[in-house]
Each structure stands twice: as structure tokens, then as C-alpha cells.
Amino acid sequence: MSIQSPSRNDLIDEFNAVIDGDPRYDRHDLYERLRHDLPTFWSEKLDAWVFTRYDDVKEVLGSDERFGRPVGRPGSSVYGRSFLEMKGREHNKKVGIVAKEIRAPRAIKEHLDGMIEKIVNERVEALTFGEPIDLREVYNMWIPLLAITELVNVHEAGKFEKWYHAIAAGGVASIANPAARDAAFVARDEVREFLAPIIAERKENPGDDLISQLLKAEYDGEPLPDDEVAAAVIFLLTAGVETTERVLTSTMRYLALNPEAWEEAVSRRDDPIALSALSAEALRMFPPVNGLVRSAHGDQEVGGTVVKHDVRVVPLLVSGNRDESMFSDPHRFDPNRFSDNPTRQFGSAGEILPFGAGPHHCTGSRLAEVEMVHAFEKLFKRVKRLIPDGELPPSHGFILHSPPSLPVILEPRN
Numbered sequence: 001m002s003i004q005s006p007s008r009n010d011l012i013d014e015f016n017a018v019i020d021g022d023p024r025y026d027r028h029d030l031y032e033r034l035r036h037d038l039p040t041f042w043s044e045k046l047d048a049w050v051f052t053r054y055d056d057v058k059e060v061l062g063s064d065e066r067f068g069r070p071v072g073r074p075g076s077s078v079y080g081r082s083f084l085e086m087k088g089r090e091h092n093k094k095v096g097i098v099a100k101e102i103r104a105p106r107a108i109k110e111h112l113d114g115m116i117e118k119i120v121n122e123r124v125e126a127l128t129f130g131e132p133i134d135l136r137e138v139y140n141m142w143i144p145l146l147a148i149t150e151l152v153n154v155h156e157a158g159k160f161e162k163w164y165h166a167i168a169a170g171g172v173a174s175i176a177n178p179a180a181r182d183a184a185f186v187a188r189d190e191v192r193e194f195l196a197p198i199i200a201e202r203k204e205n206p207g208d209d210l211i212s213q214l215l216k217a218e219y220d221g222e223p224l225p226d227d228e229v230a231a232a233v234i235f236l237l238t239a240g241v242e243t244t245e246r247v248l249t250s251t252m253r254y255l256a257l258n259p260e261a262w263e264e265a266v267s268r269r270d271d272p273i274a275l276s277a278l279s280a281e282a283l284r285m286f287p288p289v290n291g292l293v294r295s296a297h298g299d300q301e302v303g304g305t306v307v308k309h310d311v312r313v314v315p316l317l318v319s320g321n322r323d324e325s326m327f328s329d330p331h332r333f334d335p336n337r338f339s340d341n342p343t344r345q346f347g348s349a350g351e352i353l354p355f356g357a358g359p360h361h362c363t364g365s366r367l368a369e370v371e372m373v374h375a376f377e378k379l380f381k382r383v384k385r386l387i388p389d390g391e392l393p394p395s396h397g398f399i400l401h402s403p404p405s406l407p408v409i410l411e412p413r414n
Contacts, residue, residue: 018398057315057320078170079171079235080234128410132408154195167237172289245288272373279373326351387410
């Protein structure tokens with residue numbers, strides 16, 4: 001008796017159901033079948049070519065000369081003219097201002113590590129035990145949010161929560177939900193209005209914060225325009241917070257539901273290198289951004305598929321991260337997978353894909369590493385067990401993917 005292969009239409013129908021959030025379908029099972037049977041296909045629902053194999057995803061992201069970010073339509077950013085829209089020398093020069101503050105080893109050693117450790121210690125001390133809490137809301141969200149607001153020296157952190165959620169939903173994620181862009185533009189304009197007097201004041205009285213550094217910088221002898229400074233802050237706020245809180249929440253949900261994995265993870269609490277390896281594997285297994293959106297510059301061929309000029313493509317990072325041709329036993333959470341050199345995974349030479357690839361590899365990737373290592377370390381040292389408070393909500397979202405909340409009861413370690 002022969003086993004009939006799934007038809008192209010069946011696979012695409014199932015893919016459409018995943019886009020719509022149909023809980024009957026497991027995205028990882030589907031993406032594995034797509035990698036084998038339909039690795040590249042045209043999605044009418046997304047109006048884009050979809051790539052599922054690791055090599056193709058990496059190739060699409062590898063050159064902004066071949067595939068750039070779409071402009072002015074669903075799937076494009078709403079920040080304004082940020083680093084994402086810049087290329088070549090301009091991109092390298094301007095993003096370097098931020099990279100010096102959040103990626104350079106010296107900045108991490110002399111400033112970021114201590115700053116984030118202080119933030120995480122304060123959040124751990126604020127945790128309550130023996131009663132239901134939403135760990136995403138009281139812990140995971142605040143670590144990256146307070147880190148970004150500290151970097152830009154804007155301390156009204158609570159105001160930013162609704163803004164960054166709306167802006168993130170209206171950016172790359174809007175390829176599956178175009179209606180989210182209206183709310184994103186409203187939120188972006190509100191942040192711009194909020195930042196305007198702060199930018200004006202920093203021009204008069206610059207400090208050591210990131211806004212001041214952007215305002216003091218020049219490109220071709222001219223200062224950066226105020227709207228680019230605001231766009232940079234909005235970009236950092238959204239990309240720097242939304243992503244880290246999501247991967248922390250996804251990972252802690254997994255650990256709460258798998259006691260053996262929790263005990264293994266907790267055993268690493270005194271070893272920053274082991275915690276970095278755990279973090280890298282968490283990002284491979286639970287990437288907060290499941291896919292990106294690009295458009296072709298000229299006709300381009302990838303994996304035997306010709307993409308016409310200006311046509312959009314969606315490289316699925318989440319599928320590439322579990323490609324069996326790249327990662328052995330890819331569906332298994334293995335905290336030792338990257339133990340030889342975990343920090344490599346947070347740089348452009350790493351194999352995992354949550355930070356993208358190529359010239360636009362995420363500038364904040366090393367910041368994310370520091371945040372995750374401290375978040376896991378301090379929680380593991382303080383908490384003996386994460387006890388689910390009822391049935392934990394599953395992850396949802398096609399592009400931005402994580403549980404909406406994490407209701408647990410914390411049992412103290414001592």
C-alpha cells in the first residue's frame with residue numbers, strides 16, 4: 001500500500017489555516033512537510049513567495065542589494081526612516097552610533113551588563129510567591145523595556161507598553177493583518193509627539209544617553225534629522241522589547257510544562273556560558289519573529305525560483321531554525337547544542353536565524369543575550385518551581401509568535 005504525498009493545494013490550505021491561527025494545525029509539523037514537499041511556493045493570502053528551507057532563507061536575507069525591505073505596504077515598517085531603510089555606507093555609519101552603545105564588547109562590559117543586572121535584580125525582588133501572577137506582565141516584559149528606556153534616558157516606561165505592541169503588530173506582522181497598520185501609525189505618531197520635547201531638550205543639554213549620541217552624530221557633515229532620531233528610538237523600543245519579552249515567555253512556558261527541562265535549566269544558574277547556550281537554543285526553538293518580509297530588487301533567483309522585481313518574499317525564520325539539514329534532531333530542545341561557543345549565535349556568524357542575517361543582522365542581538373542570561377540566572381536562583389496556574393495559553397500569531405500571557409504560581413527556592 002503506497003502512501004500518497006500531500007497535494008500542493010492541501011499544503012497551501014493548511015498554511016493559510018496557520019496564518020489564520022487555526023489551533024488544529026501544528027506549524028512546525030507543517031513547515032517540515034513544506035521543506036520536503038513544497039519548499040518554495042506562492043501565497044495568494046500573503047501576496048508573496050514563501051521560503052521555508054534554511055539555505056533559501058539565509059540567501060534572501062544575505063544581501064539588501066538583492067532583497068530589500070518593502071515600503072508603504074503591509075509587511076513594511078512603520079517607524080519612519082530608520083536604519084532598516086538605509087543601505088551601504090549610510091546604514092553602516094548611522095547604525096554604528098547605536099552599535100557602539102549596545103553591541104560593542106566594551107559597552108557590554110563597562111555599562112550594559114551592570115545596568116541590566118540591576119534592572120533584573122529589582123524585578124526579581126518585586127516578584128510575589130504563592131499566588132497567581134502573569135510572569136510575562138510582571139517580569140519578562142519589564143527587563144527589555146526598562147533596558148531601552150534606561151539607554152535613551154526616558155523613564156516613563158509605562159507609557160510605552162501599548163505603543164510598542166501596536167507598532168510591532170503594524171510592521172512586519174501586518175503582512176498577515178493589514179488592518180493593524182492604522183493603529184500602528186497612530187501609536188507611532190503619539191511616540192513622536194512624546195519624544196519631540198525630549199529631543200529638543202537633549203539638543204540644548206546633551207548627556208551620555210543614546211538620544212544625545214544620535215543628536216551629536218553627523219553624516220556627511222550634517223546632523224541627523226530629528227525624524228531619523230525619533231525613528232531610531234521607536235525602532236529600538238519596538239524591536240528591542242517586543243522580541244525579548246516574547247522569547248522569554250515562550251521559553252518559560254516550555255520550562256513550566258516540562259519539569260525535567262526546568263531542572264536541567266536551573267542547574268545552569270551559576271554558569272553564564274551555559275545560560276548563554278540555553279538562550280541561543282531558546283531563540284532557535286522559539287523565535288519571537290517567525291518570518292520577515294522582503295521585496296526583490298530586480299529579478300532574482302533563489303533555490304530555483306525566479307522572483308520578479310518588486311515582488312514580496314517571506315523567508316520563514318522559524319522553519320529555517322528547524323531545518324534538519326542544518327540542525328540535528330531539530331525539534332528537540334537541547335540546551336547544550338551551542339555550548340562550545342554560545343556567544344557566536346548572537347553575532348552575524350551564528351547559525352540561528354532570529355536576528356536575521358546579512359548586513360541588517362540585528363544590532364541589538366548582544367543586548368538580547370545579556371538580557372536573557374540575567375533574566376534566566378536571577379529567576380532560577382530565586383524560584384524553585386514555576387507552577388502553571390491552570391492551563392497555560394498556547395502561543396499564537398503568524399509572524400510575531402508567543403503566548404499572550406504566562407499565568408503561574410512561583411515557589412521560592414528558600
